[in-house]
Amino acid sequence: MPSFRSLKSRIAWATCLALFVVLGLGGIVIHSVVTRRLRNQFDHGLADKLRYFEATCFVKSSTGIVALGMLNDDWEALQDPADPDYFQFDHANGKSIYQSRNLLGKGLHSLAPLPSAVGETTHGFVDLPGGRTGRFTATLFYPPIKDRGQLSGEKSSTLVRVTVAHDATMLTAASSELGTVLGVVGCVMGLVILGVAWVATRTGLRPLDALGAQIDATSVGEFEKFTIDRLPNELVPVVTRLNALMERSGTTLRHEREFTSNVAHELRTPLAVMRTQLESILRNDNLPFASEEKVREALGTEGELERAVENLLWLARLDRGLDNFQSETVEVGRFMRKCWTPFLDAADAKGLQVEWNLRKAPTLACSPDLLRILLRNLYENAVAYTPSSGRVSITGTNSGEPPSICVTNTCSGMRKQDLDALFARADRRPSMENVDTGLVQPARLGIGLALSRRVASILGGELTASLTATNQVEFRLQLTQNQPFNN
């Protein structure tokens, strides 16, 4: 059975199948019954003629010859060329006694079935002279004995088989015509019923189509109720339940949004106070140098806290699907450079060598907000952990499917077994000592890379870390489910 996806197709297919079976079987039965009735009627007529022959047949006692005592008019009427009957008399052993003139001396052959007992009558088809098809009736009987023109009332000992046949062309033509009429009527009825069924199905399923369209038009994060008006009774409980679920989901999501929003307010407002106060102090021209240094340090710490809070809030929102991100066409190469701008000063201060390989960067349909979060964390990580005068390589490529983004940086002291831990949430990253310089990178709250990995999965990709042959750490985002527009 073909696998139809829509209900309409399934119902149409089932209706077709049912119509084919019902109309087909019905036609066959009607045709069979009517044809049998016609044949019986035909055979009945032949049987009457057979009885007439049987009644007029006798055996002459003097000669033992089988003869017919029939009126001449009847005799001629039976052999009327316009509507002839074919008949023959044979002995039980098959030896011919007499046959009608129209058999042209060739007799009736291949008669089957033949009667096997006296009084038994059989019917069947037979080939007539001229290649026509006829039906025959045959029986076995003992003709009476006729002595001196009078029937003696005794049966002779001669077993005679009489066979009467008649042209059955009309019968087969009627049967064939009946089959054609039934076929045509069946087809027309089938088409009409199919059309009516199709219209009824379409009309009946229209509310389901409308509901499907409503559901399809509902984007993720929308919790509008579906309309129940004009829905069939079967669908009302489904939609009512669906609406209840939508309402509950909407309420839950709203509460989560409010909670996250309030948390953001509670965390960010004190940070804003701290930052503005510190900046305000720095605006004082008479601030002693030592105090200025302390305030700048405090401002730096506030900045770290700010980023940690931001990453935590993003992670919370992404995990709960609280934001709706719209996809846009993003020229990845240009976008990657733009996202580096906030890190220019820090990279220059550390004397980092930055290599750009963006000639083969793809153009993607993705959320620029998400891509920005991911890149910002990768860049921040690279700038923070690359030792002074180290190298950062930034690559965007589409040369090997799927498109990928790579940020590689020199990083002393990183071991292969530590790579997976980089993506652990709130994993306290250990202090890292630069073997060349002896400088220690302070421990940090590792939430940025965990956030980046979450963002990567939402973007339809995977973010991995590996160590290159030259002992550099490579972060690679492979966008497996995001097809580029071009190279």
Added chain:
Amino acid sequence: MKLLLVEDKDILRKTMAETLRKSGYTVDETGDGNEGLWFLRENKYAVVVLDLGLPSRDGLELLSELRTRDKETSVLVVTARDSIDEKVQGLREGADDYMVKPFALEELVARVQVLTRRSFGIHKSAIEIGGLVIDTLKRTASAGETPIKLTAMEFSILELLALKRRQVVSRADIWEQLYDFDTDADSNVVEVLIARLRKKMTEANLPKLIHTRRGSGYILDTES
């Protein structure tokens, strides 16, 4: 230029107001949504700096009410809520710009300056008229290459006239943009400041640019 600052966190509001005042703005401030609405009904502001999470009346509600009767005043929303939906909602309600806490004071001032200029239909930071150049970012005035030394008040008047160049600005409007709600200054101060400005511009060899319209106010234009 007069601003309204609505922020419920006192310490943050005071720092923001102080910074904006130091940047030459006149600031009315409040930490209450209802009071904010009252200020908006009673005064005319170039820019409103609005926090969304306010007691008694939500910032979005206040913004919505403002927009029902005033579509011209620029509104800078300053909030800790930074989800995309919240930003979109804020902008849809009529905010002209959106800034997420915590922010740099420098950024706050820059955004307010941009909104101020934009509210007068001016997109460049430097306004030039008859040889007089007014830099609204650096808050300086010059006659060509020669700087003109102005006090904060004098610059504020000149900036207002420059932003509304070729339009008559009434004395009341100038006074309103120069002083905050609590100030009880003499309105003659406007005339004194205008006279001083004219003198300094003449000393800088500039033609007469500030003209008096009797009974109406002042206009900054090359033609009298």
